[in-house]
Amino acid sequence: MMDLSLSRPDEIVKMLCDRLRNERLSQQMTQADVAARAGVGVNTVSNLESGKNVGFENVIRVAMVLGRLSELEELFKPKVDSLDDILRYESSLKRQRIRKKTDDA
Template structure:
């Protein structure tokens, strides 16, 4: 199977950081103000905005401080169960098969 991805993980992180910065500016927040609201250090926020590098917990804290947490709901959506038979017939996988 060939996968054609237009963005690398680094591109995605940089794009996310850019959008977070734009949202911060649209809310008229300073980096220091956002860092305080998010409960992260100013250096961590600056590094995130500049490079896109941050731990997942940090990114979630920043998103909550920017009131953008709803976007995470679509990241790994829960499986949709429509019938009770689906639950009874097939137990959810606990491990993947591929390496």
Template sequence: MGYKNWKRMTDQAIVEELGQRIKQRRIHKRYTQKELAERAGVNVNTIQNLEYGKSVTLAVLIQVLRALKDLDHLDAFLPEVEESPLMVMENEAKPLQRVRKPRK
């Protein structure tokens, strides 16, 4: 399986790709759309919308990933930022609360 060039894809194309991947996972686990909807606590139309590339809420995506037992893949999707030892020392002195850009 090759890697996608996510940067070149439109937002809609990414939503559609994610929907197809959810569908592939559902089929691989031998769930019908109705079974997945019941496990996720959502309407079957919501599963259909997700699989057909229509936008759903982030909460729905999490519910579906949980029902597919795929939440552990979120670490690969968006890994935590690892701080260098120097950054840890700097942050211990004063933890970062917010980021402000200088005015031009």
């Protein structure tokens, strides 16, 4: 596992694009196969593999085709290490507005 905390965003994008391409190839699928099954264009898959901006929904579609949704599910999963964390998370599910901090100095 690579430590991403010391990586630049462009390095992380390149690594994830390489992993995506390798996953597709390991499943012996062409870009056209993935595109057809995901309901996107071949250019979208190509752009995704080369790190060009692609809509997040398209990333999800490709992940679904490659059977990698569980990894996406983990992406922004709340960190709950204790009962207090669980209660805090559940209370935050109610819609809230974040108040702007004011400078009272």
